[in-house]
Amino acid sequence: xxxxxxxxxxxxxxxxxxxxxxxxxxxxxxxxxxxxxxxxxxxxxxxxxxxxxxxxxxxxxxxxxxxxxxxxxxxxxxxxxxxxxxxxxxxxxxxxxxxxxxxxxxxxxxxxxxxxxxxxxxxxxxxxxxxxxxxxxxxxxxxxxxxxxxxxxxxxxxxxxxxxxxxxxxxxxxxxxxxxxxxxxxxxxxxxxxxxxxxxxxxxxxxxxxxxxxxxxxxxxxxxxxxxxxxxxxxxxxxxxxxxxxxxxx
Amino acid sequence: xxxxxxxxxxxxxxxxxxxxxxxxxxxxxxxxxxxxxxxxxxxxxxxxxxxxxxxxxxxxxxxxxxxxxxxxxxxxxxxxxxxxxxxxxxxxxxxxxxxxxxxxxxxxxxxxxxxxxxxxxxxxxxxxxxxxxxxxxxxxxxxxxxxxxxxxxxxxxxxxxxxxxxxxxxxxxxxxxxxxxxxxxxxxxxxxxxxxxxxxxxxxxxxxxxxxxxxxxxxxxxxxxxxxxxxxxxx
Numbered sequence: 001x002x003x004x005x006x007x008x009x010x011x012x013x014x015x016x017x018x019x020x021x022x023x024x025x026x027x028x029x030x031x032x033x034x035x036x037x038x039x040x041x042x043x044x045x046x047x048x049x050x051x052x053x054x055x056x057x058x059x060x061x062x063x064x065x066x067x068x069x070x071x072x073x074x075x076x077x078x079x080x081x082x083x084x085x086x087x088x089x090x091x092x093x094x095x096x097x098x099x100x101x102x103x104x105x106x107x108x109x110x111x112x113x114x115x116x117x118x119x120x121x122x123x124x125x126x127x128x129x130x131x132x133x134x135x136x137x138x139x140x141x142x143x144x145x146x147x148x149x150x151x152x153x154x155x156x157x158x159x160x161x162x163x164x165x166x167x168x169x170x171x172x173x174x175x176x177x178x179x180x181x182x183x184x185x186x187x188x189x190x191x192x193x194x195x196x197x198x199x200x201x202x203x204x205x206x207x208x209x210x211x212x213x214x215x216x217x218x219x220x221x222x223x224x225x226x227x228x229x230x231x232x233x234x235x236x237x238x239x240x241x242x243x244x245x246x247x248x249x250x
Numbered sequence: 251x252x253x254x255x256x257x258x259x260x261x262x263x264x265x266x267x268x269x270x271x272x273x274x275x276x277x278x279x280x281x282x283x284x285x286x287x288x289x290x291x292x293x294x295x296x297x298x299x300x301x302x303x304x305x306x307x308x309x310x311x312x313x314x315x316x317x318x319x320x321x322x323x324x325x326x327x328x329x330x331x332x333x334x335x336x337x338x339x340x341x342x343x344x345x346x347x348x349x350x351x352x353x354x355x356x357x358x359x360x361x362x363x364x365x366x367x368x369x370x371x372x373x374x375x376x377x378x379x380x381x382x383x384x385x386x387x388x389x390x391x392x393x394x395x396x397x398x399x400x401x402x403x404x405x406x407x408x409x410x411x412x413x414x415x416x417x418x419x420x421x422x423x424x425x426x427x428x429x430x431x432x433x434x435x436x437x438x439x440x441x442x443x444x445x446x447x448x449x450x451x452x453x454x455x456x457x458x459x460x461x462x463x464x465x466x467x468x469x470x471x472x473x474x475x476x477x478x479x480x481x482x483x484x485x
Contacts, residue, residue: 052384072387079388085381089403098399099389150389 003028003186004049004154009058011044011210018044020210022058026154031180031187033201034212035194035233041210042190043082046156049188051075062154078147078155078185083163084139086131092142093118093127099150117145120179136164137172144176148183155180155187161196173199194234198222206230262461265454272458280436281444282462288354288440289362289420295355296363296416297409300370305397308374309383323364323371331361335429342430353431354438362420369412373405410477418470421463 002025011019018041026032034042047053049060051072059066067075086095093114100110118124121141131139140160147155157176164172177200180187191197197204198218205215206229213227225231262269272278307319326334335357339348347353377383382404386396402409424442431438433447441463449456 047384050384050388072384073390073392075388076390077388079385081381081385083380085385087382087385087400087404098386098391101399102390102392102395146389 001028002026003030003063004188005059005061006045006049007059007061009045009048009060010056011041011048011053012056018210019048019055022211024205024212024215026186026188028186029184030202031189031200032215033189033191033197033204034207035191035197035201035204036207037233038192040207042192042207043158045207046158046188046190049154050077050079050156076150076153078150078152080140080143080147080155080157080160082159084131084143086134086139086142086146088131091128091130092123092134095131095142096145096149098146103150113149117149120148120182121145122175135168137168137175140164140172141175141179144179148179148185152185155185157187157189159190159192161191161193176200206233259461262457265457268454269458269461272452272455273462275455275458277435277439277444278455278458278462281439281441281459284351284354284436284438285421285440285442285463286466288351288358289417291355292358292362292420293366293413293417295359296366297413300363300366300412301397301402301409304367304370304374305393305401307371308378319371323368326360326364330425331357331423332425332429334360335426338426338430348430349432349434349438351431351437354427354440357426357430358420358423361423361426362416365415365419366409366412369408369415370405373408374401377401377404407477411474414470414474414477418467418474421466421470 004024004026006022006024009019009022010017022041022045024032024034034045036042044053048055051067051070055068060068062075062077087098090098096114096117097110100113105113114127115124118127121144123138123141123145126134126138131142134142140163144157144160160176161169161173173196180200189200191200201218203215203217204221205212206221206227207213208227208229214221214225214230216224221230222234225234303322307315307322338353338356338360342348342353342356347356377400382400383396386400391399422442423440424446427438427440428443428446433439433443441459444459445456445463448459
């Protein structure tokens with residue numbers, strides 16, 4: 001059952017169509033990865049679902065409700081931006097508790113939720129640190145915990161691994177996948193790295209020129225790419241091992 | 251600037267006993283009180299009005315925005331204050347405001363508040379560019395939360411820097427205040443008007459007032475530099 005549906009979405013900047021009659025639907029508890037080259041409109045799509053950018057045409061439907069005119073703060077969507085956007089003047093626990101403070105949760109309840117999330121994202125003992133004292137991977141996990149703290153109906157992640165250094169990327173990626181599985185939140189994740197897409201996504205939507213050109217499970221996408229762009233994208237980055245494993249060709 | 255400052259302190263040194271006596275002159279103390287009190291009031295008003303106006307300017311797109319910004323920020327800093335004083339006198343004099351303490355505030359506010367407004371508008375635009383408002387709103391924040399919990403704390407040094415420059419500019423304002431508020435001791439007379447009126451007949455008084463004005467300006471300048479550089483303890 002589709003929890004999020006985007007139907008006929010269009011966004012123009014001047015004469016250029018950044019998003020061109022785009023359709024996509026995401027099922028309940030599914031992680032949909034939107035993959036594509038830089039400038040294909042992935043982040044614009046994400047910000048339109050979030051409500052930060054208005055659609056020129058089309059509908060965004062969340063849980064059977066058209067949300068086009070709903071302000072960001074009323075959509076109940078968790079958002080993890082590309083650079084994580086942690087509030088630099090707040091500690092880790094204050095960042096995570098930001099949304100709970102707005103909702104005037106009782107202090108004990110707030111502390112319980114923050115502690116539980118710190119454990120989920122493996123950051124126990126770091127609650128009093130400021131963002132400048134954290135590594136890229138730790139910042140990503142705080143941003144994820146902050147977005148999850150409000151109990152979002154939908155989670156949007158914009159290039160969640162792009163600011164993480166290569167040495168820890170595999171570990172952080174696996175941690176992110178585990179958290180998404182564990183919390184069972186419906187998520188849309190934008191990435192440009194196919195490796196991230198194949199690890200994180202239950203389904204992958206390949207975006208090109210403002211449209212979704214193929215949307216399928218990772219296995220299906222590998223075995224039956226239906227467009228040259230998809231074929232080239234996968235072929236350029238990966239080879240399929242004899243045992244069926246995906247290996248980076250580079 | 252440094253030469254004139256040095257010259258002033260040397261000149262004061264040469265007539266130290268007269269200047270020291272003038273420092274405790276009732277008229278000098280009155281002018282100092284009115285100057286400092288009005289400058290703090292103007293600084294406070296600039297922050298109170300500047301924060302919502304800067305937020306509005308940074309987060310809204312509308313026709314005529316550039317013109318409005320020019321009117322609020324550029325015009326007060328480039329137009330002659332003496333003509334503004336005259337305009338206030340003609341426009342507000344009928345309401346009994348001329349030659350009163352509120353007239354001092356109005357005259358100073360016009361030329362001084364743009365510093366705070368321009369600092370805050372620039373900073374709010376930077377923070378908007380970093381996406382902090384969108385992130386806060388995604389967590390459920392309304393405008394008051396975005397402003398009080400994100401924008402203002404992250405603009406603390408710009409706010410204090412703008413305040414200190416506004417304060418310094420308000421301390422030095424002469425022309426508009428003289429025309430609109432006059433120079434009534436212990437009511438509307440401020441340090442700059444006192445220097446202007448006594449420079450010929452009572453140079454020791456003028457020098458004492460100048461030393462106060464210059465010293466306070468230096469304090470404001472160093473405060474501004476401190477706020478501009480001191481980031482860690484503010485964030």
